[in-house]
Each structure stands twice: as structure tokens, then as C-alpha cells.
Amino acid sequence: MNYFSTNNPNHKVALKEAVIKGLAPDQGLYMPETIPVLPAEFFTRLSSLSFREMGYEIVGALFSEDLTPGQIHELVDHTLIFDAPLVQVEDGLFSLELFHGPTLAFKDFGARFCSKLMSMLQDKRELKVLVATSGDTGSAVANGFYGVDGVEVIILYPSGKVSDLQEKQFTTLGGNVRALEVAGVFDDCQQMVKKAFLDPDLNSRMLLTSANSINIARWIPQCLYYFYAWSRLPLSDKKAVFAVPSGNFGNLAAGILAERMGLPIAGFVAATNINKVVPDYLNGAPFAAKPSLQTISNSMDVGNPSNFYRLLALFDNDESLLKEMVKGYFYTNEQTREAMRAVKRDTGYIMDPHGAIAYLGLKDFMQTEPGEYQGVFLETAHPGKFRNVVEETLDLELPLPERLQAFLMREKKAEKMANDYQAFKNYLLRS
Numbered sequence: 001m002n003y004f005s006t007n008n009p010n011h012k013v014a015l016k017e018a019v020i021k022g023l024a025p026d027q028g029l030y031m032p033e034t035i036p037v038l039p040a041e042f043f044t045r046l047s048s049l050s051f052r053e054m055g056y057e058i059v060g061a062l063f064s065e066d067l068t069p070g071q072i073h074e075l076v077d078h079t080l081i082f083d084a085p086l087v088q089v090e091d092g093l094f095s096l097e098l099f100h101g102p103t104l105a106f107k108d109f110g111a112r113f114c115s116k117l118m119s120m121l122q123d124k125r126e127l128k129v130l131v132a133t134s135g136d137t138g139s140a141v142a143n144g145f146y147g148v149d150g151v152e153v154i155i156l157y158p159s160g161k162v163s164d165l166q167e168k169q170f171t172t173l174g175g176n177v178r179a180l181e182v183a184g185v186f187d188d189c190q191q192m193v194k195k196a197f198l199d200p201d202l203n204s205r206m207l208l209t210s211a212n213s214i215n216i217a218r219w220i221p222q223c224l225y226y227f228y229a230w231s232r233l234p235l236s237d238k239k240a241v242f243a244v245p246s247g248n249f250g251n252l253a254a255g256i257l258a259e260r261m262g263l264p265i266a267g268f269v270a271a272t273n274i275n276k277v278v279p280d281y282l283n284g285a286p287f288a289a290k291p292s293l294q295t296i297s298n299s300m301d302v303g304n305p306s307n308f309y310r311l312l313a314l315f316d317n318d319e320s321l322l323k324e325m326v327k328g329y330f331y332t333n334e335q336t337r338e339a340m341r342a343v344k345r346d347t348g349y350i351m352d353p354h355g356a357i358a359y360l361g362l363k364d365f366m367q368t369e370p371g372e373y374q375g376v377f378l379e380t381a382h383p384g385k386f387r388n389v390v391e392e393t394l395d396l397e398l399p400l401p402e403r404l405q406a407f408l409m410r411e412k413k414a415e416k417m418a419n420d421y422q423a424f425k426n427y428l429l430r431s
């Protein structure tokens with residue numbers, strides 16, 4: 001299978017180049033040239049398959065031209081080492097808990113798949129993986145790649161803009177994982193990484209790659225849990241809708257990929273905080289990137305969502321089809337907290353601020369046609385990852401999951417970096 005650039009459908013590369021390059025030379029995002037549609041028969045069997053069993057078939061449909069059946073099994077087995085339980089929260093409304101992986105966030109799926117695929121495709125030269133993170137990407141990628149031979153990970157994060165716990169998860173590993181604390185915001189970090197990939201001088205001297213959600217190796221595996229969740233919904237004549245708390249929109253785009261592969265999803269909710277350029281677009285405004293604003297759902301504080309053109313590409317750039325399938329909603333911090341309180345009070349379920357935004361979007365969407373839908377909102381992080389916000393909002397004490405507790409004891413090792421591309425380049429050349 002070849003992969004084309006969203007900026008130029010005639011620019012096509014093989015899997016290996018798409019994964020190692022991450023971003024196309026014209027700054028476009030890679031997309032699979034054809035989206036395989038799974039046979040109707042597959043969907044009738046889905047509820048009797050385990051997560052891994054369906055994974056082999058889905059990954060097989062996408063990658064069988066490039067990988068052996070053995071490699072496909074290895075990839076899926078390496079990735080799906082944890083469950084994604086579908087938990088009923090209200091009548092006809094479910095939470096898909098994607099936070100049972102090593103760093104307790106959904107990005108573990110993509111990071112694990114990506115590290116394994118890169119190590120399968122990489123040849124002799126050492127790979128440097130550059131990652132800009134607004135929080136959870138850094139920890140998921142750092143942990144997904146930690147200890148993988150022949151790959152070094154360099155994480156750029158905005159100083160003071162990620163939680164202590166997030167920071168500890170990618171600054172304390174050491175080994176092949178290094179962290180740069182940038183005096184800027186997330187978008188500055190992302191700009192520096194993008195610039196490095198396009199710098200011919202740098203690229204002639206080292207093999208650089210990305211593991212952000214723009215990389216197909218991070219992005220594509222995220223489609224798997226949509227199949228799984230759909231297969232575990234109770235039998236019903238209601239239409240399935242998925243609400244996705246979104247920042248860079250990789251997760252939502254992966255859900256649409258599943259739908260394009262034949263999964264019968266009737267609609268999606270793109271739910272954001274006040275960084276709402278995509279909801280604004282879906283509601284009729286022109287698409288316009290904006291500086292990001294800080295919120296309590298900080299993993300979604302993104303003003304220039306990098307997967308936007310992938311959303312369009314999934315509909316062959318037909319804006320009206322995109323707008324038909326995806327509805328945009330956004331919420332303030334106060335609305336987010338109010339939802340967290342109401343759900344805890346009425347059902348006992350504890351949501352993290354990101355999941356709460358998806359919950360709100362789902363409720364608002366389902367009210368547009370009462371009784372028509374059963375809905376799933378994606379819980380993208382364990383509430384313990386955003387413990388301060390959850391505790392002060394719900395006025396309770398949340399025990400920190402053991403996996404996270406261990407990180408807090410460790411010592412932070414990060415190098416400070418000016419918001420300056422030349423300084424970053426010099427650092428890469430020195431290292």
C-alpha cells in the first residue's frame with residue numbers, strides 16, 4: 001500500500017517512508033491510498049471476537065501488503081496488552097475507558113504500535129524520534145519507546161504548561177529518552193519539530209522521525225478500539241454515535257477511518273474545550289488556526305490541530321460530507337466541572353476533564369434526536385492523571401494509581417531550551 005500527502009495526492013510513498021518521515025516533504029499528512037472496506041461478514045462475527053482477534057484482521061486489512069502475518073500478530077500483541085472496557089454510565093450512554101495502559105491514557109495504543117512498527121521497518125542507522133507534547137503524548141511515547149534498540153526519543157514540552165505528573169512520566173526515564181523544557185507554548189514546540197524535519201542540513205546528518213499523532217503508525221492503530229467498542233454495545237436498533245474529546249484530532253480521524261472501513265457508526269461528536277477552531281469550522285466558519293488557550297483539559301489545548309486535513313481527506317475533501325458525519329461542540333472549564341459533578345452525583349462515575357467534555361458533547365448531540373441513538377464517549381485519561389482538577393472539582397480524595405505513584409518518586413531530568421529553532425538545532429547536532 002502507498003501513502004499520499006494531504007497536500008498533494010500525487011506524492012506517494014511506501015509504508016516505510018511514510019512511517020520514518022512522519023510528515024510529507026510538503027508538510028502534508030500521509031494517508032493510505034485506499035481504505036480497505038471489511039466484508040459485511042466480518043461485522044456479524046465481531047461481537048464473538050476478542051480485541052486481539054479483531055485486531056489481527058483489521059491490521060491485516062491495512063498492512064498485509066507490507067508486513068508478514070507473523071509481523072501483524074506481533075504488532076497487535078505488542079499493542080493490545082490492556083483492555084478497553086465499555087462501561088455503562090447512563091441508559092444508552094457508555095464510557096469507553098482507554099486509560100488502562102502503561103501511562104493511563106489512550107495514547108498508549110498508538111505509541112506502542114508505533115514503536116514496534118518503527119523497530120520492524122528501521123535498518124542500521126539510529127533513529128531519532130522528535131516529539132512535541134502538550135502532556136500525554138510525551139509520556140505515552142516515552143514509555144512506548146523506552147528501551148527500544150536503535151531509537152532515541154527527544155521530547156519537547158512547554159515549560160509550566162503540563163501537570164507535574166505528566167512531566168514526571170517523560171522526564172524521569174533516562175536511557176534512550178531525553179526531555180527538553182521549552183520556554184514557550186505547545187504550538188512553539190510543534191513548530192520547532194516541524195522545522196527540524198524540513199531542515200535539509202539536519203536531515204543530511206541524522207535520521208529524524210516523528211511519533212506525534214501525525215505519524216500514521218500512531219494514528220492508524222487508534223481505529224481498533226472503535227471496532228471493539230461498537231462490538232460490545234448491547235444489541236439495539238439505535239444508531240451508534242461516538243463522542244471524541246479532541247485536541248489534534250488524531251483520535252477522531254481514526255474513528256472516521258473505522259467508519260470508512262465499514263464500521264456502522266452513524267455519527268461523531270468532535271468535542272473540545274474553548275480551543276474550538278474545529279467546532280467553529282463544523283458550524284460554518286472558515287478554518288482558522290488560533291493561538292492555544294490554557295484550560296483544565298490541557299491535553300486538548302491546541303490552536304492549530306494537526307490532523308484537520310486528515311479529517312477532510314477521509315471524505316475526499318468533501319466538506320459537506322464531513323459536516324454531515326461530524327458535529328462540533330465546545331465547553332468551558334465551568335461546564336466541564338459541572339458535568340463532572342453531576343455525573344459523579346447521579347451515577348457515581350468519575351470522569352477526567354477530557355472525558356467530561358466528550359460526555360457533554362454526546363449528551364447535547366443525543367438530545368437533538370431523543371431516543372434515536374446509543375452513545376459512546378471516549379474516556380481518554382484516567383481521572384488520577386488530572387488529580388488536582390478532579391479532586392478540587394469533586395471535593396474528594398482520589399487515590400493515585402500505583403503506576404503513576406512510582407513516577408512521582410523519581411527525579412526529573414530535563415534540559416531547558418529557549419523558544420528558538422537554532423538553539424534546538426544546535427542541541428541536536430551536539431547530541
Ligand SMILES: *Cc1c(COP(=O)(O)O)cnc(C)c1O
Binds near residue numbers: 106137248252299
Ligand atoms: C491527546 C489527548 C486528547 C486529544 O487527542 P487528539 O487525538 O490529539 O485529538 C484528549 N484527551 C487526552 C487525555 C489526551 O491526552
